[in-house]
Amino acid sequence: MRIPPFKEINPPTKDGFWINKKTNEKFGGQYISPLLVPNLKRVEKGFYKALKDKKFLKELNEELLSFIGVNTPIHFSPELTKLAGGEKKIGKIYLKRTDLHTNHSHKPVSAYSSCKLAKYLGFKKILTETGAFQNGRAVASACAALGLDLDIYVGAKDAKKLAINKDISALHGANIIEVHDSTKSLLPAMAAALRAFQSEPDSMYVVGSVAGPHPYPLMVRTFGSVIGRITKKQFKNLVGKDPSTIFSVCGGGSNMLCISYPYIKTKNTKIYAVESAGKGLKTGKHGATIGGGGKMGILLGMQSKVLLDGENIAESFTEASGLDFSSIGTEVAYLQSIGRIKFLTATDLEAKKTFMMMARKVGLICAIEACYVIHAAIKEIRKIGKPKQNHLIHLCGAGEPNVAQMMEHMKKNK
Amino acid sequence: MSKLNILFKEARKNKKKIFIGFVTSGDPNYNSSKEIIKEMTKSCQIIEAGISFNTSTSDSPIIMEANDRAINSGMNMNKTFKLIKEVKRETNTNTCFVIMTYLNPVKIFGIKKFINQCNFVGIDGVIIVDSNLNSPEEKILINSLSKNKIGYIKIISPTNDDEFIKQSIKNCRDSWLYITSYYGLTGSKNVNINNVKMMIKRVRKYSKEIPVAVGFGVKTPSQVKQVSKYADGVICGSTIVNKVAEGHKKRLKGKKLATFVSSYVKKLSKGIRK
Numbered sequence: 001m002r003i004p005p006f007k008e009i010n011p012p013t014k015d016g017f018w019i020n021k022k023t024n025e026k027f028g029g030q031y032i033s034p035l036l037v038p039n040l041k042r043v044e045k046g047f048y049k050a051l052k053d054k055k056f057l058k059e060l061n062e063e064l065l066s067f068i069g070v071n072t073p074i075h076f077s078p079e080l081t082k083l084a085g086g087e088k089k090i091g092k093i094y095l096k097r098t099d100l101h102t103n104h105s106h107k108p109v110s111a112y113s114s115c116k117l118a119k120y121l122g123f124k125k126i127l128t129e130t131g132a133f134q135n136g137r138a139v140a141s142a143c144a145a146l147g148l149d150l151d152i153y154v155g156a157k158d159a160k161k162l163a164i165n166k167d168i169s170a171l172h173g174a175n176i177i178e179v180h181d182s183t184k185s186l187l188p189a190m191a192a193a194l195r196a197f198q199s200e201p202d203s204m205y206v207v208g209s210v211a212g213p214h215p216y217p218l219m220v221r222t223f224g225s226v227i228g229r230i231t232k233k234q235f236k237n238l239v240g241k242d243p244s245t246i247f248s249v250c251g252g253g254s255n256m257l258c259i260s261y262p263y264i265k266t267k268n269t270k271i272y273a274v275e276s277a278g279k280g281l282k283t284g285k286h287g288a289t290i291g292g293g294g295k296m297g298i299l300l301g302m303q304s305k306v307l308l309d310g311e312n313i314a315e316s317f318t319e320a321s322g323l324d325f326s327s328i329g330t331e332v333a334y335l336q337s338i339g340r341i342k343f344l345t346a347t348d349l350e351a352k353k354t355f356m357m358m359a360r361k362v363g364l365i366c367a368i369e370a371c372y373v374i375h376a377a378i379k380e381i382r383k384i385g386k387p388k389q390n391h392l393i394h395l396c397g398a399g400e401p402n403v404a405q406m407m408e409h410m411k412k413n414k
Numbered sequence: 415m416s417k418l419n420i421l422f423k424e425a426r427k428n429k430k431k432i433f434i435g436f437v438t439s440g441d442p443n444y445n446s447s448k449e450i451i452k453e454m455t456k457s458c459q460i461i462e463a464g465i466s467f468n469t470s471t472s473d474s475p476i477i478m479e480a481n482d483r484a485i486n487s488g489m490n491m492n493k494t495f496k497l498i499k500e501v502k503r504e505t506n507t508n509t510c511f512v513i514m515t516y517l518n519p520v521k522i523f524g525i526k527k528f529i530n531q532c533n534f535v536g537i538d539g540v541i542i543v544d545s546n547l548n549s550p551e552e553k554i555l556i557n558s559l560s561k562n563k564i565g566y567i568k569i570i571s572p573t574n575d576d577e578f579i580k581q582s583i584k585n586c587r588d589s590w591l592y593i594t595s596y597y598g599l600t601g602s603k604n605v606n607i608n609n610v611k612m613m614i615k616r617v618r619k620y621s622k623e624i625p626v627a628v629g630f631g632v633k634t635p636s637q638v639k640q641v642s643k644y645a646d647g648v649i650c651g652s653t654i655v656n657k658v659a660e661g662h663k664k665r666l667k668g669k670k671l672a673t674f675v676s677s678y679v680k681k682l683s684k685g686i687r688k
Contacts, residue, residue, distance in 0.1 A: 015548055031517055031544040033472040034582070035597050038573040181478055182468050194471040199598040201573055298518040298544065299469045311490055311519035312468040 001071050003061045004229040006051070006222060010264050010331065016214020017303075018334035025296060025337055028330040030213045032301045036194070039201050044215040046121040051222070053120075060116050061226075067145065068108045070226055072100040074234050074392070079362045080374070084381045091244070091389030093381065096231055096259060098396050103138045105367065105397035106227055106255040107208060111138035113223035115146050118204040125149040125203040129193040131158055131186030131251065132322030132369060133165030134397055135208030140172035150174040151203075153193040157184035158321045165401045183315045185324045186251075190300050209252025210329030213301025217330045224258030232262045235392065243392040245384070247272045247377035249369050250343070251287065251323035253332035255396040264340060273332065274376040276318035277345035287318035289328045290336055291345040297327070305333040319348040319405070322369040322397070344380060346372040352409050355399065359406075367397025368405070416588035417510055417538045418565040421459060422625035422646055431642040433683040434627055436462040436514065436651030437675075438480035439497055440489025442662045446671050447484070448497050450658065453676030455507040457683040462541070462649065465494050465515035472543050474599040476652045479659060491515075491523045491531075499535045512539040512567065512589075517551060525551065529558050539565030539589045547581050556585055565589025572609045573597045576616065583621050590625040590647060591617060595632070601652020605631040607640055614644050638685030650682050 012018050017028040030040060050056045064070045080093040098106040111128075118126055126148050130136030136152045143150040152169060156178040159166055170176060181188040190212070197205040207216040210224075235243055246263060248256035250273035263269045278286035286292050289305050297306030299313050307314040307326040316326040328336075335341045346354075354371040358364050366374070377393050399406070415423075425432055435458035440447050454461055466481035466489060473481065498511050513532065520528050520542060532540065540559060545552050547568075559566045566587040570579050571594040583591060593613045595605040610628050617626055627647030632638055634653075641648045654675065661674040 017550075026550060029549055030546050031549060032546060033543050034547075034569045034574055034578070035472065035571045035594065037546070037578060038575065182482065187469060191469050191471050195473075195599055198472060199602065201597060296521075298516070298521060300471060301544070308522060311522045312466075312485060313518070 001230065001233065003064065003070065003226055004233055006225060006229070012214070012218060016218065018331050020334060020337045023337065027304055027334040028214055028217060029303050030301060031298045031303060032213050033198065035198050039197055040213055040215070042121070043204060047117060047215050047219050050117050050120055056120055060113055063116070064109060064112065064226055068102050068112055070101065070109060070230060072097045074231065074238055077362065080378060084378045085385065088387055089385060090381050091387055091391065093391045093393060094243070095393050095395045098227060098255070098394065099367065099370070099398040103141050104400065105134040105138065106224070106258060107134045107138040108141065109226050109258065110220045110224035110254065111135060111206065111208070112142040114206040114219065115139060115142040115148060118206065119146050119148060121204065123148070123202065123204040125200070126206050127151050127193050127196045127200065127203050128206040128208060129153040129186065129189040130208055131155070131189065131324055132320070133158070133169065133401065134322060134367070136169045136174065137165045139206055140169035140174040143174065144172040151196065152176050153179050153189045153196065155183065155185040155189045156180050158186065161321055161405070185316070186321065187313065187326055194300060209254040210257050210331060211252045211300060211302060211304070211327065217302065220254055221257045221261055221331060224254055225261040227258045228260060228262040231259055239390050241390070242266050242269050244268065244389040245270045245272060245391045246394065247274065247373050247380070247391070248394040249274050249323065249373040249396060250328060250332065251325045251369070253329035255394055257329060257332055259394045264335065271341045272344055272377070272380065273341050274344045274346055274373040276320055276323040276372055277347045278318040280347055281345060285317035287316040287323045287325060288345050289326065290343040294327070299327060302330050304328060304330045320351065320368045320372065322367070323372065344376040346375040350375045352406070355402070355406055356410065365399040365403070366395060367399050368402045370395050370397050416563045416565050418589045421510060422590060426625070426646065431645070431686050432459045432627065432647035433638070433686045434458060434460040434462060434647050434649040435654055435679050436464060436649060437654055437658065438464040438466060438477060438484050439494040440466065440484035440487055441480040441655065441658055442483045443487035444489065444493060444497060446668050448501060449668050449672035450675050451497070451501050452505050453672040454679050455501065455505050455509040456676065457680040458509055460510045460512055460647070462512045462514050462651070463494060463498060465491055465513060465519055467516040467519050470516055472599065474601045474652050476601055476656050476659065480655045483662070491519055491528070495531045495535045498537065502536060510538040511536070512541060512565070513537055514541040514543065517542055517545050521551070525554055525558070529562055529564065532564050533562050537564060539567050541567045541569065541592065543569070547578070547585055552585065556587060560587050563588060567592050569594060570613070571597050572613055579616055580620050583617065583624055586624060590627045592649070593617070593626055593628045593645070594630040595628055596630055600630055603631050604633065605637050605641060610641055610644055635682055635685030638682055639687060642685070642687045648686065653682070654679055
């Protein structure tokens with residue numbers, strides 16, 4: 001299948017804001033020190049240039065198809081359909097399998113594209129951050145393939161948890177820098193990568209999510225929307241129409257936005273995002289920016305919804321490193337504010353139970369992050385309870401990195 | 415005319431230069447920090463007090479650690495205002511006070527309330543590191559700070575283009591233009607004098623009047639002396655914060671810590687060309 005071309009259907013302002021006209025809330029922007037301005041300008045100009053360069057796009061699409069393998073299947077899941085109540089009651093549940101990409105998650109699509117852009121613009125080195133090491137690994141593989149040097153910033157807490165992907169990134173030749181600031185998780189890792197970008201203007205920063213200063217949220221969703229563009233075409237070929245719902249998990253929101261973007265203006269498709277409720281929303285120990293009542297704040301160069309602790313950014317909590325983020329992407333926050341995306345949550349325990357269910361009943365070892373969405377989707381689909389519906393769940397990562405953690409869970413719960 | 419304006423104008427008239435010391439307010443805690451700042455008023459004509467933000471994207475590890483110490487000791491915007499007010503009352507000093515922070519703490523505190531508090535306490539100038547020249551908040555800040563005769567300081571660095579420098583001069587109000595001597599993080603390298611000369615030349619193409627002060631990597635009295643040959647003011651930051659950390663590690667507290675830090679600041683300030 002060829003990759004359908006990109007269409008801009010939700011453009012930000014020239015300063016990189018998505019504005020909710022009813023509330024006048026502005027999501028996005030470039031809240032950065034003056035020292036970063038030239039670096040971002042270079043990336044922004046280069047990004048727009050590349051988008052118009054047919055040769056660049058043709059080459060990129062070919063490599064996404066061959067090297068990343070973006071043409072991953074969508075298939076009917078009889079087990080999940082049955083679990084949600086059966087076809088007669090809820091219709092059908094389908095899975096989009098971006099866990100089958102090279103490097104086993106949705107991340108390689110925007111990671112490879114961003115690195116390709118860096119090379120196109122003449123950068124020799126990449127700086128990036130990672131939480132679950134899905135992005136770290138994806139960027140490390142891309143840099144190896146494209147001959148770029150790489151520094152990966154990772155929170156010291158996450159580095160301990162996800163040893164396999166960390167080792168794989170190192171095998172690809174990445175230099176891994178552990179960040180010991182504040183919460184030792186994704187948020188300080190991203191701040192550290194941005195600080196490094198300020199010190200190394202000859203390196204290009206690659207963001208793992210649809211977050212950060214303009215043009216990054218725009219760039220990551222534009223590149224990543226390859227997933228959604230293929231999905232839209234595939235689903236129509238398979239089912240004959242657009243899905244009634246799309247469910248994705250949401251930390252920063254990259255996998256959610258990348259699959260849902262082409263559906264933003266598709267009225268018959270409801271879009272859902274699932275956050276981690278950690279130990280439970282009421283305990284205060286969670287990673288749910290929207291579900292936990294996040295407010296407008298400014299961090300990491302952007303204005304978005306944020307979990308706040310006084311004048312500072314609050315610590316998020318979840319066992320899924322990929323969801324351990326106290327904010328969400330700017331366009332995601334905008335789409336939520338205008339009511340286009342509905343947010344749900346699932347707890348860490350619910351996700352772990354779903355992991356075991358997927359392993360035992362469906363035969364898939366899913367990334368723990370994807371288990372939050374599977375749990376919440378089944379619950380919501382049951383609630384919708386209408387036949388002849390076609391539900392799509394984004395299975396956005398494979399679970400090998402979570403094996404050790406889940407073995408412990410299995411032993412404890414024998 | 416603002417107090418900062420008068421200070422720089424008088425200095426230029428008398429061919430003198432201004433020494434500016436940065437310290438994180440509330441580092442390592444409220445009481446010790448108050449003593450440090452009180453002592454620093456003896457050798458600094460301007461004190462820049464940093465208000466911590468735990469997700470800052472421009473600070474060196476030295477200042478990040480100071481931010482952590484301050485936040486962990488319960489420091490916030492309100493307490494910084496209280497601290498500076500107490501310092502002013504207890505020292506009866508002539509030193510100007512500038513607040514340096516990020517937009518998130520200011521917006522959460524409330525821009526209007528922030529400016530009211532600056533007015534009430536007698537803050538002479540404000541630096542908000544991540545308020546971009548085109549951000550929606552920038553206009554509000556410029557207008558309301560001007561109305562209250564509070565200086566608004568903008569930062570420029572060697573990698574910024576002329577258009578950016580021109581716009582920064584325009585956005586600056588009743589204060590000085592802050593030149594970083596290199597690109598990178600505060601205190602991560604040594605001051606680059608060639609950059610300083612080049613940057614001042616670039617600024618002077620657009621404004622003969624605006625005072626310029628140089629920071630980033632100024633760590634010794636001789637560097638202070640070198641920079642003050644070209645700039646109207648010299649800013650020492652990370653090196654002072656580092657001294658606070660050193661004293662804190664030695665378990666010095668209150669007045670003892672303040673003397674330890676301020677004797678160092680005094681040495682630095684003596685580098686200023688008289």
